[in-house]
Amino acid sequence: MVDTPAQRFAIPPLENGDRLTRYEFERRYNAMPHLKKAELIEGIVYMPAALRFKSHGQPHGRIIGWLIAYEAMTPGVLVGDNPTVRLDIDNEPQPDAVLLISQEAGGQARISEDDYIEGAPELIVEVAASSAAIDLHAKKHAYRRNGVKEYLVWQVLDQKISWFYSEAGEYLDLLPNEDGIWQSHTCPGLWLDGLALLQGNMQRVFEVLQTGLHSPEHATFVQQLGQS
Secondary structure, three states: OOOOHHHHOOOOOOOOOOEOOHHHHHHHHHOOOOOOOOEEEOOEEEOOOOOOHHHHHHHHHHHHHHHHHHHHOOOOEEEEEOOOEEOEOOEEOOOOEEEEEOHHHOOOOEEOOOOOEEOOOOEEEEEEOOOOOHHHOHHHHHHHHOOOOEEEEEEOOOOEEEEEEEEOOEEEEOOOOOOOEEEOOOOOOOEEEHHHHHHOOHHHHHHHHHHHHOOHHHHHHHHHHHHO
């Protein structure tokens, strides 16, 4: 049987577990407009299954709300929900949430001409089912190596939040203070009461964030962003 020209030049579909370069990954992804999410992590294609509400959709929405409240009071930072990020030749993830400093304000990532993030956002957040997810393994290595300054993983089934920050090329645990409040090193004023978040107490989450947004460190940060 002889293939037709259309068959010879057809773009293969993405398949879970494919090993591809970023360029071939994008070519196949763009040829599948019905596909909502696929990621290239360390050269391997991951296509997540349908997402459940309590174990992903609801936590995801709460994280986005927390970040957007910070963005609203911090000119020069940008929040994205599930954006494609071109990290390197082997990695093109679609994180649950990103917070980046705009290029005009001195950030390390940029928005490409075709409207993708290129480079490492300052903060990436992933909602993971548990510690067995790729978020705490292959993704973590890729984010660290590419210079993502802070990485927060909410392990919903384990009722745990892990927040890492980069120092000398390694990820260290960002620990809460004596009041149980996490305070971002990279984005001053981005404060989180992790226990309240795990308990679904969003009123407390936003109260703590507002305290961070009124801190002297946040005021200094906003001034620095405006001078860039």
